[in-house]
Structures are given as structure tokens and as C-alpha cells.
Amino acid sequence: MPVLAVAFYVAMAIFVTYPGYLPFNRIRPFVLGMPLSLFWHVFWISGSIFVLAGVYRWEKRRAATSSDSPATTSDD
């Protein structure tokens, strides 16, 4: 799961800079009143909330299931 988060941010770094941004760097269509080029950033920012919330829940569940046996390391 943390690997997925890292992948998300690597993908973001590629898609908000050259050349990944190119296909989405357009004025139309408008989304929520914004040009696509601006909404594209809103999309990644909102995505980040879901991805990290997912990682957080996953870590919590894992901590809960492994708490029966004494955990020596909690690798993030």
C-alpha cells in the first residue's frame, strides 16, 4: 500500500510536468468552471487525499491485526 502511494506521487510528478502534462494542458473542456489545465491540478490534489487516507487505514488495520504478537518493527 505505501508503495502505491509512492507510485501515485511519482506519477503525479510526471503528469504535472513535461511531457506528461501535455495531453491535459488544454483550455477545454471546462470542469467545474475551470479550464482543464487548472482542474488537472485539482484532480491530483484531491487524489492525494484519497491515496494517503487509504494508506493510513491500511496501516491501522495492519497494526490492529499484528498487535496480538509482539511487534518489534513497524516498517513504513
Add this chain to the structure above:
Amino acid sequence: MDRWVIVTLVTAGYLALSLLVGWVSGRRASDTVTGYVAGDRGFGLLVLYFVMGAMMFSAFAFLGTPGWAYSRGAAAFYVLSYALLGFAPWYFLGPMVARVGRKYGHVTQAELLSHRFRSTTLSVLIAVVSLVAFVPYIALQMKGAGIVFNAVTDGHVPIWLGALAAYAVVMLYVLKSGVLGVGWTNTFQGIFMLLIAWALGLWLPRHLYGGVGPMFERIAELRPELLTAPGLDASGGPWGWGAYSSAVLVSAIGVTMWPHLFMKAYAAKDDATIKLTMVLYPTFLLFLLPLYFIAFAGVLFDSAPPSADFILPHMILSTDVAPVVVGLFCAGALAASMSTGDAMLHAAASIYVQDLHHKVIDPGLSDRGRRRLIRVVAVTVGVAAYYIAVNTEMSLVALLLAAYGAVVQLAPITAAAFFWRRATAAGAVSGLVLGSLVTLCLFQFPQYRPLGLHEGILGLAANCLALVSVSLLSTPLPEGQVAPFLRASRGGV
């Protein structure tokens, strides 16, 4: 009553409330360095969220970013990218930093790195770089506060007085309450400026053009070049992709390495608090959107501000909003400036005392003595920054960028501290020095940058090279010193 009198009264009311919140909040802190610098490691989610958010939401966000959007269009979108990419690593890095800090009693970034590499030189280097970066930054925040106050009162409140009023309040609550004052005022200021930003950001386009959508429709017709990246450069010509992309990456790395970000990780109550803060942090970023809306509203406006940075106050003053709203806007802008400036003032003083004075000049100084010294230094830094803010012109920005170039160069060392056992003090110091020098040279002589790439990227490459090669050539640190540090960072005992 004149408009400027009402505006001043509203702003004064906001300043009084800030002072009250900051003054009262420090009563719970213990009388120690950890209490003053790291809030006894007790910050909860609410306060940490606003402290982290306030770092991004500075006077620059209120003036500079809209100024960019207004004059350079989509070039300003890069802020949205680097602010997220810079903070996201803290979901993982924050808890590691905090765990090591709890175990060894660190309260600053330099303490962490100099402990890991057993190097006083590193501590002094980092302290100097941080201070050189912070003082002009604080000065810029002060100047921003003064400029806004001056603009919205039609020049009746001079810049020196506006800056003085705002930062006298900051100084009082930082001295009295330390980081707790910073934390709780940032919460109050944060809620305040978010409400103002959204209210104005949605109302203005609606009032002027019938909504955000119709506004962008008209810009798409009249100035389409403003709506697609990489936008325009400072002189109005098209900006390059190489410059845009590398600016995103270097700025992101720079943000991750902000020394005051480390200090706030130490202030967190526990790992879960840091992680949840990072989960929620992007919601704060979305609050930059209304500021973009106001700036783009200015593009179609028939009058222009004296300089692009004035677009926000210009828009507020040129539309017939009630004086009370102008006052609230001014207070919101001051909140943005103060909530960034206070954390940096507090951080600069703490760093000087913990990483420079206590390490080199007077190692025997007691906890009590250090606590007192931090306050003395805070006043000194505040006065110095104020002097710079009132007396100097633009060369500040160059000094600031140069110092931040060096802050970026802490990234490879920090990564090595946690993930590469073999890294040594000699490697860390040479990486930092070489990386900073390369950055500085290319900053001075931009004609040698390949593809218009940001100078920091090339500095980082030189830095990594030096870090790896010198580390491998020097004697490894004893395993008994490195292993406990790494175990602590991963949550072991």
C-alpha cells in the same frame, strides 16, 4: 467615517484577537527548551494541520502567487504541484524524524543530522544556511504585511507602521508562548484567511463576470495564452517547459527540507497525528484556488495595478465592496504574513541557540539559560529583519533564493541519514558544500544552465556524486552508532 478609518479599525480588531489567542495559549507549556521549541511534543491534529498549512499560505501566497497568475498565467500553476509534492513525503518522513527526536531529544533538523553523522561542522553549516534563508524571508513577510496595510488604507498607514504593528503582535506572542503561541494563532489566522479567500474568490468573479466559468470563458477568448502551461515568463514571452518542470521539482524538494517543517514534526503528539495531518493537508492547498480566481478576474479588468503583486488589493479596492470587507481582506493578508513569519522567527531563534550557540560557543549553557537566550535572539532577528524590510529594496529576493538553494541541498543528506548506513560526515559535508556552490554559481551565471534547467537540479546532481564518492572513500561510522539511530527511526527500541 472615512473608508480607511473603518479598514484600520477592523484590522486593529483582528490584531488584538491574534494577540489574545497567542498570549493565552502559552500558559500550558512547560518551562523547558522542549516546551518552548517543540510544545512538549503535544500538538494535536487541529493545530498541526493549521501550522503546516500556514507555512504554504504566506504573504507570498496572498500577493506573489496571484501576481504570477495575473501577469504570467498558468506559470503560477506550478505552485499547486510543488506544494503537494513537497509535503507528501512527510507522511513517511515525519514519523521517522519524530521517533528519532523523541528518543534522542532533538528539537531541530540540524540536531538530527549532526547526531546521525556525529559532526558539529554539519550542525554549524545547517544553522548558518537556515539563518541566512530565514532572515530575508521574515523581512519579506513583514514588508508584505506593511504593503497590504498601506494599500488598503489609501496610504494613510505607512509601510513601516503597518509592518511594525503586525510584527509587534507576533513578537509579543512568540516571546510569551513560544511554539504554542505560534500554533494556536496559526489556527485562528488560518480559519480566518480561508474564509476570506473563499468568500472573495467566489464573489468577485460572480459580481464582475457572472461566475468563475463565464470568467474563464472570456479569458479563453481574449487571452488564451494565459490558460495553458508553462504560461509566460517575467517579460511576457512564452516560458520554457524545462524551466517550468525543474522549478516544480526543485521547489518540491526545497519544501520537504524546510527546517521549520522538521521542528513542527517534533511538536506533534504522535505519529498518527503527523500522518493524519498529511492526509488532510491537500484540502488546505485547494484554498489557493480562490486566490487564482481573483487574480484571473483582474486579467479582464479595465484598470491595472501599479505592479502585478498588487493585483489582489487592487481588485478589492476597485470594486465597490463595503469598507468592513476591505478591512477583513487586509486582516486576512496580515494573517497569512504573520502565520508564516511567526513560525520562522521562532525557528530562527531556536536554530541559532540549539545548533550554533549551544554546540560551539557555550556548550555548558543550561536549559533555562537556552530558553532565555532563544527569546533574546528572537528579538534580535525580528529587529534585524524589520530593519531590512523597511530599508532595503529588491536585492532581498536574490539573497533569499540563494539561501534556499542551499536548503534544497540538504535533501540527499537527509535521505542518506535514514536509508544509507555507509554515508559519513565527510560525505555529507562535501555534498552539501559542493551542491550549494554549484547552485550558487549557476544562479549567478544563468547562461551556463543546460536547457534552462533550474540551477538547484544541477546542484543536486553534484551533491549526490560528492556524497556517495566521499562517503565510500572515508572511514565508515561505527555500526554501534548508526544502528540504534536507524532502529529508532523505524519504530524499534
